[in-house]
Amino acid sequence: MTTTLRPTGPIQQGADGARTRAYDVCDNGRPVGAVEIGTDPGFGATAGVLRSLRIDEPNRRRGRGTIAALAAEEVLRGWGCSRLALSVEPDNTAGQRLAAALGYTERSKNMIKDLPQIPPVLPDGVTGQPMTPEEFAQWESTAITGYAETWIARGVPEAEAMRKAEISHRTYLPHGLATEGAHLHTLVHEDDGTVGHVWVARFEMHPGTVVAYVFDVEVREDFRGRGFGRALMLEAERIALDAGHERIGLHVLSSNTPAVRLYESLGYEATRYNLVKAL
Numbered sequence: 001m002t003t004t005l006r007p008t009g010p011i012q013q014g015a016d017g018a019r020t021r022a023y024d025v026c027d028n029g030r031p032v033g034a035v036e037i038g039t040d041p042g043f044g045a046t047a048g049v050l051r052s053l054r055i056d057e058p059n060r061r062r063g064r065g066t067i068a069a070l071a072a073e074e075v076l077r078g079w080g081c082s083r084l085a086l087s088v089e090p091d092n093t094a095g096q097r098l099a100a101a102l103g104y105t106e107r108s109k110n111m112i113k114d115l116p117q118i119p120p121v122l123p124d125g126v127t128g129q130p131m132t133p134e135e136f137a138q139w140e141s142t143a144i145t146g147y148a149e150t151w152i153a154r155g156v157p158e159a160e161a162m163r164k165a166e167i168s169h170r171t172y173l174p175h176g177l178a179t180e181g182a183h184l185h186t187l188v189h190e191d192d193g194t195v196g197h198v199w200v201a202r203f204e205m206h207p208g209t210v211v212a213y214v215f216d217v218e219v220r221e222d223f224r225g226r227g228f229g230r231a232l233m234l235e236a237e238r239i240a241l242d243a244g245h246e247r248i249g250l251h252v253l254s255s256n257t258p259a260v261r262l263y264e265s266l267g268y269e270a271t272r273y274n275l276v277k278a279l
Contacts, residue, residue: 109260110271127190151165211240
């Protein structure tokens with residue numbers, strides 16, 4: 001058995017600079033599956049992505065998936081990629097086992113929750129309210145570097161992390177507070193004033209899955225450990241329901257254990273595990 005990759009077309013390059021290419025997975029020249037690779041437009045040309053890998057049912061459990069994945073890694077090395085990411089659904093146990101065997105580690109996860117019909121009640125003494133232009137200006141002055149720092153702390157090179165943060169901000173908040181579908185609120189405590197903020201907007205989280213998405217949520221450092229994080233997430237649900245959404249989603253770094261536990265306690269469930277491997 002000789003398993004190889006055979007291109008099904010030329011390398012495609014999008015307007016964002018990201019490259020993609022699809023291949024047939026062949027066994028002695030006969031197609032037995034398919035694989036698609038690319039680069040991440042957010043992180044740049046050195047961040048590879050294994051977009052999909054499929055081995056047809058009659059040809060599974062013979063090691064072809066492993067060989068195809070390793071061959072895809074070699075192609076991406078040739079493109080100059082220094083790391084490779086992939087996503088696996090929670091019910092794809094075979095994919096999770098393959099990723100673990102190839103040395104991938106979980107970096108983050110996407111989570112979704114079905115919203116209740118009745119908006120949740122905020123704790124006594126706190127209210128949510130839209131950001132003022134002055135509050136937005138103050139938040140925006142540190143938002144991009146703050147987001148980049150979350151990736152830098154997890155080993156992403158500084159230049160790539162800043163690129164990711166700048167592109168994300170430009171894409172999802174192009175007109176500031178006037179951006180259609182974007183809602184930025186602060187959480188105000190009756191004694192302490194503003195204690196945190198949350199940014200919720202309409203977003204296609206996965207193909208065909210449109211949700212109210214929590215792009216940013218943060219409690220100010222001096223007020224952490226007092227339940228304001230949970231209150232902010234309840235405010236996010238109130239925003240989402242008011243905008244007519246039925247589900248709310250988010251992305252969380254797996255190493256952020258307190259946040260993961262909070263979201264799980266609120267009823268969020270993982271929809272994808274995002275894994276990464278150095279090449």
